[in-house]
Every structure is written in C-alpha cells, then in structure tokens.
Amino acid sequence: AQKITQTQPGMFVQEKEAVTLDCTYDTSDQSYGLFWYKQPSSGEMIFLIYQGSYDEQNATEGRYSLNFQKARKSANLVISASQLGDSAMYFCAMREGQSTDKLIFGTGTRLQVFP
Amino acid sequence: DVKVTQSSRYLVKRTGEKVFLECVQDMDHENMFWYRQDPGLGLRLIYFSYDVKMKEKGDIPEGYSVSREKKERFSLILESASTNQTSMYLCASSRWTLDGTQYFGPGTRLLVL
Numbered sequence: 587a588q589k590i591t592q593t594q595p596g597m598f599v600q601e602k603e604a605v606t607l608d609c610t611y612d613t614s615d616q617s618y619g620l621f622w623y624k625q626p627s628s629g630e631m632i633f634l635i636y637q638g639s640y641d642e643q644n645a646t647e648g649r650y651s652l653n654f655q656k657a658r659k660s661a662n663l664v665i666s667a668s669q670l671g672d673s674a675m676y677f678c679a680m681r682e683g684q685s686t687d688k689l690i691f692g693t694g695t696r697l698q699v700f701p
Numbered sequence: 702d703v704k705v706t707q708s709s710r711y712l713v714k715r716t717g718e719k720v721f722l723e724c725v726q727d728m729d730h731e732n733m734f735w736y737r738q739d740p741g742l743g744l745r746l747i748y749f750s751y752d753v754k755m756k757e758k759g760d761i762p763e764g765y766s767v768s769r770e771k772k773e774r775f776s777l778i779l780e781s782a783s784t785n786q787t788s789m790y791l792c793a794s795s796r797w798t799l800d801g802t803q804y805f806g807p808g809t810r811l812l813v814l
Binding site: 590619621628629630631632633634638645670677679681687688689692693694 | 710713732734739741742743744745746749759791793795799800801802803804805806807808810
C-alpha cells in the first residue's frame with residue numbers, strides 16, 4: 587500500500603540556519619509525484635514544492651529544495667536560511683499514480699524557528 | 702493566484718444537526734476534494750469530485766455526503782453530526798495537469814457538542 591512517513595514530530599532550528607525535514611514514501615507505481623505543504627497556525631495549507639518521479643533534477647523554489655533520492659524512496663525538504671515565519675507544520679504528500687490527483691499525506695513535522 | 706474559499710472558519714453545532722460546509726474555487730479547476738485533519742493523523746480524504754455532479758468516495762466517507770452542482774462549488778454535508786466529527790475540514794481544488802497540485806482553502810474548524 588502507498589504510504590508516506592514523516593518520522594520527526596518536531597524540529598527546532600535557529601534563524602538563518604538550514605534545516606532538513608525528512609520524508610520517506612512507499613509505492614509500487616513507476617509514475618508518482620511528491621509534494622510539500624506548509625501549514626501555519628492559521629490553518630491554511632500552502633503548497634511549497636513538487637517533484638515528479640521522472641524528474642532528474644531536484645526541485646527548487648526559492649529557499650526550498652527537495653532532496654529526491656529515488657532508490658532510497660526519500661523526498662526530504664531542505665529550507666535554507668530559516669526565518670521566524672517558517673515556524674509551522676510541514677506535510678509531505680504523494681500523488682497516487684498518474685491517472686488521479688488523489689494525495690496521501692504524512693502526519694507532519696512541526697518546525698520551530700528560534701532567534 | 703488560485704483562490705479557494707470556505708464558508709466558515711469556525712463552526713459550533715449540536716449532535717444530530719445537519720451541517721453544510723461549502724467550498725468555492727475561482728480558477729475553473731476540474732477537481733475538488735474534502736479532507737479532515739486530526740492531530741497525529743495528517744489529512745484524510747473524505748470525498749472528491751472530478752466533474753460537476755460526479756463524486757467518489759475517499760478513505761473515510763462514512764457519515765458524510767457531498768454535492769457538486771456547479772463546477773466552482775463543492776459542498777460537504779454531515780447528515781447527522783456526531784461528536785467524533787469534531788475536526789478541521791479542508792477543501793482543495795486542482796486542475797488536470799502533469800503534477801496535479803492541490804490548492805487549499807483556509808479550513809473550517811468544526812466543533813460538535
């Protein structure tokens with residue numbers, strides 16, 4: 587069965603430092619997509635970054651990059667130069683196959699950025 | 702920018718009441734989704750829709766129904782609210798594209814007493 591695992595319930599990082607949030611996935615599909623979302627305390631889920639299973643290069647969006655290691659089935663989110671506003675819950679998600687837009691979510695990691 | 706709105710940010714209802722949660726998107730997206738979010742469980746898919754008047758069950762459809770009469774609007778209905786339906790409800794929409802990115806509304810925190 588397809589599954590997303592986020593093993594870090596909480597992480598702390600100092601402002602301006604980089605932080606890596608872990609995500610591993612399990613799927614038998616050859617074609618799939620991986621997403622990261624940010625959820626501030628306000629509740630809205632904000633799309634951050636996407637990686638397709640056939641993309642050869644790691645995805646980057648500003649200070650966010652996705653460290654995609656297909657053989658290890660991991661899709662870690664790297665946030666560079668952390669800011670106080672990065673404090674939030676972060677969810678990793680996977681799209682099941684290619685013919686559906688259904689997403690499976692992990693349980694999330696709470697990131698706290700301190701001065 | 703994609704805009705997904707939900708009818709209420711906070712809602713308090715009593716056990717047995719019929720509850721309507723509405724979601725509207727303004728980007729002409731084909732797909733719409735309803736999730737519930739509970740601590741430690743992540744987001745779980747309740748129902749989704751690929752087109753007007755079409756609906757498909759997600760992972761936890763029991764106790765819920767949906768309606769999609771117009772492309773931009775997707776309603777979640779709790780026929781008879783129960784205390785175990787107290788949760789955060791999130792609506793999302795997506796376009797049929799290679800990546801299928803879903804865009805979310807602000808969420809509705811529902812408390813059933």
